[in-house]
Amino acid sequence: MNRLHPSVRVVWGVKWILFGVGVGIVTSFVTGFDTHVISIVTVTSIIGIAVASLRYRAFRYELRDDGIYLRRGILTQKETVIPVGSVQQIDVDKPLLDRPFGLVHVQIYTAGTFGGRSTIPGIKLDTAIDLANRLDRLARGNSDI
Template identity: 30%
Template sequence: MAAALISGQEWSRVSPRYVGVELVSSLITGLVLCGATVPFIVLGTWFGWPALAVAIVVAVLLLALAPRRVRAIGYRMRDDDLLFTRGIMFQRVVAVPYGRMQLIDVNRGPVARALGLAELKFVTAAASTGVTIPGLPEAEAAELRDRLVALAESRRAGL
């Protein structure tokens, strides 16, 4: 089903600069994982060094896969809804109907802000939706937010 939704359609992708945000996030995660093994190494437990080796491998994998994770993120505006996709191994495709959008929020983290990027977060009546489009240039995020708000208002008025 997901492949049928994705194939043959033109998707808008996030900015390639978003790779920087993902790399910083992966690096911090790797450092935390490696740091979590230090007490076991200091205490002399038998699994301290193997745990550190596993943490290093996980950190390297996270860093190596960051560009591919960014390329897997996309969105597409259709007549009645916004499609959002992400994921390499476990692909997620979400359709958010315009009439169900209650709030569209623009967020900027410190690294993303330094790179001129923002993310759009959608709040709908269903709490489990949790759709966030990261890595959009700030101007594009603001324009997309305004366009989606107008579409959401017109669709709710028609209900």
């Protein structure tokens, strides 16, 4: 199975740091103590780096003739199989924080489920376009992947 690009760990870590800065600022306004900001940012940064590494190690994806297989989850591992027949739409998104690293997300929308969408985050643009094209060909009945 394929892994995400290693740079996605940095993106996820930065998101945790930004979250920590936000929580630290709110806490300093509520309590009036500026020292809380540094503590909260430090703690969320450490947690964020650990979570990002674990999440990266747990996420896998693979495109096969019958569908796309996803494996993810840190504490509870979840495996998803998206049959090619249920694929309705495939989007390649470029989130703001991912752009400096050349990373994108592949969004796969499916039929027959409420909120039927699965995401493959943190892959390079050329890999994402290749994956989306191959999945689209399979969904249209062309098995030459």
